[in-house]
Amino acid sequence: MREKLEFLVCVWFLLCGSSLARFVVEKNSLKVTSPESIKGVYECAIGNFGVPQYGGTLVGTVVYPKSNQKACKGFDDVGLSFKSKPGGLPTFLLIDRGDCYFTKKAWNAQKGGAAAILVADDKIEPLITMDTPEEENADAEYLQNITIPSALISKSLGDSIKKSLTGGEMVNMNLDWTEALPHPDERVEYEFWTNSNDECGPKCDSQIEFVKSFKGAAQILEQKGYTQFTPRYITWYCPEAFILSKQCKSQCINHGRYCAPDPEQDFSRGYDGRDVVVQNLRQACVFKVANESKKPWLWWDYVTDFSIRCPMKDKKYTKECADEVIKSLGVDLKKIEECVGDPEADVENQVLKAEQDAQIGKGSRGDVTILPTLVINNRQYRGKLDKGAVLKAICAGFQETTEPAICLSEDVETNECLENSGGCWQDKAANVSACKDTFRGRVCECPVVRGVKFVGDGYTHCEASGALRCAINNGGCWKKTQDGKTYSACVEDHSEGCKCPRGFKGDGVHTCEDVDECKEKLACQCPNCKCKNTWGSYDCNCGSGLLYMQEHDICISKDNKSEVSWSFVWVIILGLAAAGVAGYAIYKYRIRRYMDSEIRAIMAQYMPLDSQADVHHASHGDV
Structure with missing residues (x-):
């Protein structure tokens, strides 16, 4: 009876800690x-x-x-x-x-x-x-x-x-529940407060099943940098008055500093609380060492493997079994031993001391008093410990539209896009839809398909844009093949939209009709021309012996074609020759004039001409 009373007192201290404990109602x-x-x-x-x-x-x-x-x-x-x-x-x-x-x-x-x-x-x-x-x-x-x-x-x-x-x-x-969890940035930080004890009944069973089922999703999120995960372990201290008692000695390590309740709560058979504390410490050290080697996700492998290979019921909940699991995962066993330290020493263990400090609530987060507990973006998760439910909560911690693809898995997607594309824009011919399933519900958002970005409101229209837009359903433009010819109204430049090609008329989206160039007298109007309309173009034929020149819309003789060409060449040559002779004559004439004027100026200085003498005399008469 006395042992039972001491046990209850000890557990009360373990669970309640101090009167300053603060539990936050989410x-x-x-x-x-x-x-x-x-x-x-x-x-x-x-x-x-x-x-x-x-x-x-x-x-x-x-x-x-x-x-x-x-x-x-x-x-x-x-x-x-x-x-x-x-x-x-x-x-x-x-x-x-x-x-x-x-x-x-x-x-x-x-x-x-x-x-x-x-x-x-x-x-x-x-x-x-x-x-x-x-x-x-x-x-x-x-x-x-x-x-x-x-x-x-x-x-x-x-x-x-x-x-x-x-x-x-x-x-x-x-x-x-949109603001039940904060979502400050593009990465979610979450903690899982757990325990290595596997003999605590239904809660332990559901906790182990959760770790096994959630492991894959957790490792994907961690490996791709979407989340920052930290496992946590609750430990309690033994009240100083009971440190030398049988109960505290069997449930604690490091002289009563770190304790856990007896798994069977009988103090006489099976494993003790100290065994649980040591295994908790080893799991925390596995994470610490794996995290230092940039592989924090190995914690999930260790915990699941240990629960399978080293259960309490098979009497394998031992250091030896744990070491085998650690070695199989390639984690440095020596570093693990250094991290665990000596459980008998009367000193603080830095890892467990950090766990006790983290247990105390800070800011909007209260103390962690319930096992197991998830803390997502510093807010305690409430609800079923289930893969789908937890994944949905973690996804709620991302800013909207920044959720990773795993947030659209079958466990959390709303499936609103399966019927009528969720009311969003869709192109059934190209199998393209603006509907996007998220754990928050569907959103109508123009997609990106094979590197081609669609733009629009997502509800009534989305149009392909960019240089590759014609590769996706022809950019939403008209396209048709007939008589072995294919024509398209898609223009690579998105600013031009859909434009019917030459020889067609229409809106370029739904229709482009062939233009009858012959009927509308747009071509082949020369004398002796015979016009025949074709799909997207026309054929123009001249009478016998004549050749049609489309760029000039004229008929010319096939036989005179070369003559005309050579005559034209000779005309050009003779013209150039005449221009050269004329230019040379002008050049010679101007040079001659220039030289004559220079000679006359020199001679006038020494032998004035008659006209110059008369001018000179008149000038003196004015004075």
Whole structure:
């Protein structure tokens, strides 16, 4: 009896730590859209089970059952169904708190056809987190099968909704999880607070199954740099007054600094808490060493392999088995040993000390007190530990439209594009659509196909642009093959759009009709010409002995063709010769004139001419 009491005291310290522990209730938004009397935005607490629609919204109408109002038994037993009718809004079932577990209420509501469950508090108090029941009361089968989202609402809001429903008013609301997780940048940082103990019942089983199923997605996200993942391990300290007790000695290492509860909680058989702490430390060291070698994703391989090869039930939960797994993955075993250190030493272990410090909440994140817990972008995840649900939550941590392709996997995609392209633009002939499935729902966004970017609003039109646009469905332009000839209205320059080629007329998109050049007298109008229209062009023939020249639209003699050509050449040659002679004559004449004027000027200086003497005499007479 004394040992049991000491155990309970020790566990209380382990779980509660100190009176300063701060647990944060994670919330999402609830918007009542009708009736006017209660219209507004309210807070509600996200349940730690089911599948919250992180990153998305859910619209529905509220129903408060006439009987079984605490939902502690199946609604089939009372003849009620909450399945929405075709064309109707999903049903949000409002039920009262009390008499049975929250999870039982949610399971009964889900089986009754409800799309979500709202639990009205039975007293005026701050919102709390609805959690799963303790292990000894947990039914793993139905817990893992809860898929509808759940929310705890205040007593005052619950009373207001009931009053409106009693008065015959319809209550519609929108559950909004778009801001339940922050998404500050293009990389998501997340932590997984876990434990190596595999004998803690249904929670341990579901945790191991989650690690196995999520490993592939986690490694893809990490290897491509989309996420930064860190595994975390909760450890507690043993109160100083109990350090020398049998319980603390068997559950702790490093003189009571780092402890874990006994897996079987009996202190007499099987493995002790200290075995769990040492294995937790080894897993943390595997991540540390792998991360230093730029391969942090190896942690997922180690944890899954260890759970398969070294389970407690087979008495293989040992250092020797762990070392074999480490060596098989190529991780440096020596560095692991240095990281683990001496569990018996009366010193702090830097790795476990960091884990204890990280357990304390900072900023908007509260203390981590629930195992297992996911922390995404410094916000604690609430809901089912399931691959699809967790992946959807991580994807909600990316900025919109920056999500990696894995966020469109079958586990999280909405499949809205499968029917009528989700109402977005599509080109069935080219099998191109602007509909894009995301975990938030579909978006209409003009695509990029084989390097060709489409531009438009995504809803009514998208057009291929760029130099390669004609390679995709001919750029959305007209194209036709006839009589062995192919014509296209696609112009590589996107600014010109679709333009019918020469010889055709039309809008270039739907139609390009052949132009009858003969009928419209656009060609072959010369005398003796005979015009015949063809598809996209025309044929023009002259009478016998004549040849049609299309560029001049004339007929010329086939026999005179060469003569005319040579005569033309001789005319040019003679013309050039005449021009040369004339130029030479002009040149000679100008030179002669210039020389004569120079000679006359020189001679005038020495023997003035008669005319010059007369001019000189007249000048003196003026003075």
